[in-house]
Amino acid sequence: MNADYDVIVIGAGPGGCHAARIAAEQGMRVLLVEKRPEIGAPKRCGEGLSLGGMKNLGLKPDPKWAMNEIRGASVYAPNGKRISIRYENTIGYVLERKMFDKYLAVQAARAGARVLAKTAVTGLIIKDGFVRGAKLSSFGENYELSSKIVIAADGVESKAARWAGINTTNRLVDIDSGFQYEMVLELEEPDMLELYFGSKVAPRGYVWIFPKGKDTANVGVGIGGREAVPAKKYLDKFIQGHPNLKKGSIIEVNAGGIPVGDPVGKLAANGFMVVGDAAHQVNAIHGGGIHEASIAGMIAGRVAAEAVKKGNVSEKALAGYAREWREKRGKILHKIVKLRQTIEKLSDDDLNMLAENLTGEDLVEFAKGKRFLKLAKILMRRPHLMQAARILI
Amino acid sequence: MSVKVDAVLCMSCGGCVGVCPSLALELENGIKLVPVDEDCTDCGICERFCPVGAIKVDSQKRRLRER
Numbered sequence: 054m055n056a057d058y059d060v061i062v063i064g065a066g067p068g069g070c071h072a073a074r075i076a077a078e079q080g081m082r083v084l085l086v087e088k089r090p091e092i093g094a095p096k097r098c099g100e101g102l103s104l105g106g107m108k109n110l111g112l113k114p115d116p117k118w119a120m121n122e123i124r125g126a127s128v129y130a131p132n133g134k135r136i137s138i139r140y141e142n143t144i145g146y147v148l149e150r151k152m153f154d155k156y157l158a159v160q161a162a163r164a165g166a167r168v169l170a171k172t173a174v175t176g177l178i179i180k181d182g183f184v185r186g187a188k189l190s191s192f193g194e195n196y197e198l199s200s201k202i203v204i205a206a207d208g209v210e211s212k213a214a215r216w217a218g219i220n221t222t223n224r225l226v227d228i229d230s231g232f233q234y235e236m237v238l239e240l241e242e243p244d245m246l247e248l249y250f251g252s253k254v255a256p257r258g259y260v261w262i263f264p265k266g267k268d269t270a271n272v273g274v275g276i277g278g279r280e281a282v283p284a285k286k287y288l289d290k291f292i293q294g295h296p297n298l299k300k301g302s303i304i305e306v307n308a309g310g311i312p313v314g315d316p317v318g319k320l321a322a323n324g325f326m327v328v329g330d331a332a333h334q335v336n337a338i339h340g341g342g343i344h345e346a347s348i349a350g351m352i353a354g355r356v357a358a359e360a361v362k363k364g365n366v367s368e369k370a371l372a373g374y375a376r377e378w379r380e381k382r383g384k385i386l387h388k389i390v391k392l393r394q395t396i397e398k399l400s401d402d403d404l405n406m407l408a409e410n411l412t413g414e415d416l417v418e419f420a421k422g423k424r425f426l427k428l429a430k431i432l433m434r435r436p437h438l439m440q441a442a443r444i445l446i
Numbered sequence: 447m448s449v450k451v452d453a454v455l456c457m458s459c460g461g462c463v464g465v466c467p468s469l470a471l472e473l474e475n476g477i478k479l480v481p482v483d484e485d486c487t488d489c490g491i492c493e494r495f496c497p498v499g500a501i502k503v504d505s506q507k508r509r510l511r512e513r
């Protein structure tokens with residue numbers, strides 16, 4: 054079968070850019086399409102990335118897109134009690150996604166992938182039960198291109214997987230509604246993240262302040278998707294209650310959905326794979342998905358190349374992607390979903406109690422899917438939290 | 447379909463597209479949110495999700511559907 058491309062990748066976020074680059078490096082003829090006129094903009098992201106995550110992606114922080122070094126975090130319980138953790142060394146960065154995503158797209162292009170912005174995929178070509186290409190649209194011009202494999206990295210608004218028969222619809226119980234201002238403001242500790250919890254501040258989620266420099270920060274909120282009051286209202290209220298924020302300037306406004314449920318069960322079909330937010334591959338406790346989408350994209354790009362070289366792109370041949378991803382990330386992310394479901398059951402009182410019993414290090418470990426036993430033991434001291442504790446173990 | 451999108455409020459975040467069970471919404475060019483599909487069931491999920499309250503689904507029709 055002679056196709057226009059070996060691999061077509063839909064969406065030039067971190068997932069798609071990584072998939073395209075890796076497949077191109079393996080000698081594949083790759084097309085990476087992005088429907089927005091500018092890759093990476095406007096961002097839908099708080100732009101936090103841990104140093105460990107960056108290392109896993111083989112990236113070295115570049116001042117062009119790694120804006121600010123982070124050395125720790127302060128977490129606030131509903132009653133205002135603060136748990137802080139500060140390290141001597143840098144533990145993460147706040148990025149400029151506009152520059153970061155574009156950098157990743159440039160890397161993909163340099164590896165040999167063809168990148169096309171303002172080009173949307175409007176449908177898939179499906180023949181004999183195999184995805185065999187994509188329908189595209191750019192500046193009103195519609196055309197079709199054939200491929201051996203399509204990788205959907207089309208983010209939270211994904212439709213491609215659903216066209217391929219994989220249900221990736223986000224249920225409201227499993228998605229957070231996010232809203233954010235990028236602000237110029239007075240920051241006391243520009244190398245510390247701040248997170249605020251509580252049902253009044255952010256039901257099911259949290260408010261974050263992620264400093265991008267000495268006096269700029271992403272100030273955002275994520276709340277459960279089922280909340281009746283829009284996320285923006287929660288953030289505006291929070292800002293009104295904080296003098297430093299209230300005086301601040303707003304230089305950018307962002308919104309978005311954050312999948313916080315289990316990743317979708319089926320990650321591949323004949324001639325097709327899905328990665329990143331589109332597959333709900335996100336850390337459910339802090340909502341970080343840059344690292345997860347990138348890791349999944351890298352695995353999918355490699356598996357795609359292997360399958361094309363072997364001349365077998367069946368679902369079975371592509372299942373290696375799902376297997377490897379589950380081993381590397383899926384199992385941990387599943388545990389973290391359990392943690393989210395536990396925390397969700399806690400009242401403000403319970404959270405205040407936890408704040409009295411936990412250290413900053415505990416919180417860092419929780420976010421990595423570790424130390425759950427300690428959390429469960431604390432919860433079990435309160436009879437009404439037995440059930441919540443059981444989800445964890 | 448009784449979905450109305452307030453373009454003045456909409457942030458083009460695409461979240462509503464991801465929660466719509468009927469593939470009835472589209473973020474054209476990644477910029478413009480448009481209701482596209484007559485298969486919309488007026489379920490109201492998109493309205494509930496929207497971070498800025500830009501979507502309104504006719505509640506009268508919704509009640510009819512639920513019956």
Ligand SMILES: Cc1cc2nc3c(=O)[nH]c(=O)nc-3n(C[C@H](O)[C@H](O)[C@H](O)COP(=O)(O)OP(=O)(O)OC[C@H]3O[C@@H](n4cnc5c(N)ncnc54)[C@H](O)[C@@H]3O)c2cc1C
Nearest residue numbers: 064066067068088099100101174208231309329330342343
């Ligand atoms: C408010 C908020 C805060 C967040 N904060 C953080 C954070 O601090 N740290 C972190 O790690 N993560 C954060 N996330 C999550 C993170 O932004 C995502 O997980 C990440 O961008 C997912 O990458 P992706 O490649 O899967 O998808 P995306 O980055 O969303 O890329 C998908 C791309 O596909 C394009 N596309 C969609 N459909 C089509 C089509 N039909 N044709 C062509 N192109 C298409 C889209 O335009 C988009 O550019 C946050 C998310 C939100 C909403």
Ligand code: SF4
Nearest residue numbers: 456457459460462496
């Ligand atoms: S969820 Fe709201 S802000 Fe986001 S694209 Fe849909 S209508 Fe616009």
Ligand code: SF4
Nearest residue numbers: 466486487489490492
């Ligand atoms: S009302 Fe329901 S079916 Fe209609 S667009 Fe909104 S989410 Fe989709």
